[in-house]
Amino acid sequence: MCLGIGFAGIMSTLFLGLNWAPSVSINAFESPAAQRIFYWHVPSAWAAFIAFGVLFTGSALWFFKRSPLGWRLHVAGAEASLACGLMAVWSGCVWGAAEWGTPWDWTDVRLNTFGLLTLLALFLVLGRQSQPDGVETRDTFSTFGLYGFILVPLTYVATRIWQIRHPGPVIAAGDDGGSLQSSMALVLLIGALSFTIFIIGHMMISMRITHLEQRLEQAQKSLDGGN
Amino acid sequence: MEGTNYLTVAYLGMIAAIALWTWTVVVRSRSIEARLEAVELSIGIDASLADEIAVQSNVSAQDDATV
Numbered sequence: 632m633c634l635g636i637g638f639a640g641i642m643s644t645l646f647l648g649l650n651w652a653p654s655v656s657i658n659a660f661e662s663p664a665a666q667r668i669f670y671w672h673v674p675s676a677w678a679a680f681i682a683f684g685v686l687f688t689g690s691a692l693w694f695f696k697r698s699p700l701g702w703r704l705h706v707a708g709a710e711a712s713l714a715c716g717l718m719a720v721w722s723g724c725v726w727g728a729a730e731w732g733t734p735w736d737w738t739d740v741r742l743n744t745f746g747l748l749t750l751l752a753l754f755l756v757l758g759r760q761s762q763p764d765g766v767e768t769r770d771t772f773s774t775f776g777l778y779g780f781i782l783v784p785l786t787y788v789a790t791r792i793w794q795i796r797h798p799g800p801v802i803a804a805g806d807d808g809g810s811l812q813s814s815m816a817l818v819l820l821i822g823a824l825s826f827t828i829f830i831i832g833h834m835m836i837s838m839r840i841t842h843l844e845q846r847l848e849q850a851q852k853s854l855d856g857g858n
Numbered sequence: 859m860e861g862t863n864y865l866t867v868a869y870l871g872m873i874a875a876i877a878l879w880t881w882t883v884v885v886r887s888r889s890i891e892a893r894l895e896a897v898e899l900s901i902g903i904d905a906s907l908a909d910e911i912a913v914q915s916n917v918s919a920q921d922d923a924t925v
Contacts, residue, residue, distance in 0.1 A: 649865075668869070850897055
């Protein structure tokens with residue numbers, strides 16, 4: 632249900648972003664049309680941060696409590712982080728190519744820390760698929776999930792401390808104030824809520840599948856005469 | 859390239875990411891189904907008889923018809 636509501640919201644955001652949200656000034660932007668990428672780019676980055684939070688929580692629960700729920704959260708969080716991270720990186724690169732004339736800036740802290748976070752998620756997803764499941768494997772991946780999270784607050788504050796190429800915050804901007812019109816902010820809010828609901832639905836399904844896989848594995852072992 | 863082309867490329871890429879992500883969930887659930895079938899086969903359960911209530915209901919309906 633979450634998945635359906637979230638998907639409908641994401642599609643509504645796309646429609647509103649393309650047809651209802653006002654166009655930006657041609658004086659302020661090199662490519663005003665490409666600016667509409669913003670309505671999915673920001674919510675997908677927001678969803679990625681939530682997913683990294685779930686990944687961190689799951690990693691901590693597994694590493695310190697040996698919680699089965701923690702491991703399922705880790706798996707679901709890593710998959711969601713990768714999907715949302717790739718969406719944010721991809722849309723950011725295309726937007727960068729349109730606006731700045733280059734898809735990536737290796738000197739920009741925000742871009743590079745977020746890129747590293749997405750690579751971390753890729754490593755965790757591919758690593759889990761290629762390695763046999765076991766305590767050592769889970770501990771290793773959980774450690775990466777725990778220490779990798781340090782990049783999340785670093786990414787968040789990057790444009791506030793070292794604004795190089797990536798634009799500064801448009802929401803919760805502090806004393807500078809947000810530069811967003813109310814209709815643009817509304818579309819962005821719908822997008823953020825929709826992406827949040829969508830990834831929660833996806834992570835719940837992923838956790839259930841992981842649990843089913845584990846139960847099946849156990850049943851197969853019992854049938855094969857194992858423990 | 860036109861701004862609208864950039865917009866199209868960005869949104870198509872993101873839609874592809876959502877589709878790929880959802881597809882991985884479908885693949886995982888199919889894999890579970892295949893493994894479940896293997897387990898059922900090994901313990902002699904017919905998958906078509908998994909809905910026990912429906913099977914019992916059909917049997918009792920047939921009994922009623924013969925009476």
